[in-house]
Amino acid sequence: MASKLEDEFTANPGKWHEQPEGYPPASCYQWLKGHNPQINWRKVVWNGWSLPKHNFMGWIWAHEAMLTNNKLFLYGVTDDNSCQLCGVGSETQEHLIGTKAQKEIQFAMVLCAVYQVWEQRNKCRMKMVLIQPEVLAKGIVNEMRSRIRERDKKQMRIDDLEWLASRNLL
Numbered sequence: 381m382a383s384k385l386e387d388e389f390t391a392n393p394g395k396w397h398e399q400p401e402g403y404p405p406a407s408c409y410q411w412l413k414g415h416n417p418q419i420n421w422r423k424v425v426w427n428g429w430s431l432p433k434h435n436f437m438g439w440i441w442a443h444e445a446m447l448t449n450n451k452l453f454l455y456g457v458t459d460d461n462s463c464q465l466c467g468v469g470s471e472t473q474e475h476l477i478g479t480k481a482q483k484e485i486q487f488a489m490v491l492c493a494v495y496q497v498w499e500q501r502n503k504c505r506m507k508m509v510l511i512q513p514e515v516l517a518k519g520i521v522n523e524m525r526s527r528i529r530e531r532d533k534k535q536m537r538i539d540d541l542e543w544l545a546s547r548n549l550l
């Protein structure tokens with residue numbers, strides 16, 4: 381959506397300096413910056429804890445711009461598109477890092493772990509018992525497995541299902 385300032389400037393480009401009160405800097409900045417869509421990975425990639433080289437690589441990854449062997453193969457730079465890590469299959473960004481669904485599931489597991497730690501902590505406090513870390517870990521995996529089993533598998537990609545199966549989460 382164009383701002384009032386943008387409309388004015390577009391209609392009268394030579395009148396910029398003739399405005400009695402000028403143009404508010406914030407509006408000018410917004411206009412120059414444009415109306416960009418909200419980027420949901422911004423805080424993950426540009427977090428304050430990563431080294432700059434990690435931030436930069438994360439930015440490349442978020443733009444799906446990693447120069448993997450399958451791209452180099454398509455550009456004619458190499459005649460081998462196989463994965464440099466495992467040698468099995470075509471080296472794509474998804475092959476190396478995982479699909480969007482896989483990353484979402486991993487993040488869901490972190491949240492599940494936070495919940496489980498707090499729940500077990502409360503049980504320990506109420507019942508005056510200690511819980512072994514293995515029991516806690518099993519609880520996290522079981523809860524995630526139940527959640528994944530509730531989901532409609534027809535909506536999921538076959539490589540995501542294989543990824544879940546390889547981690548015994550189906």
Ligand SMILES: [Zn+2]
Nearest residue numbers: 463465466467
């Ligand atoms: Zn591989």
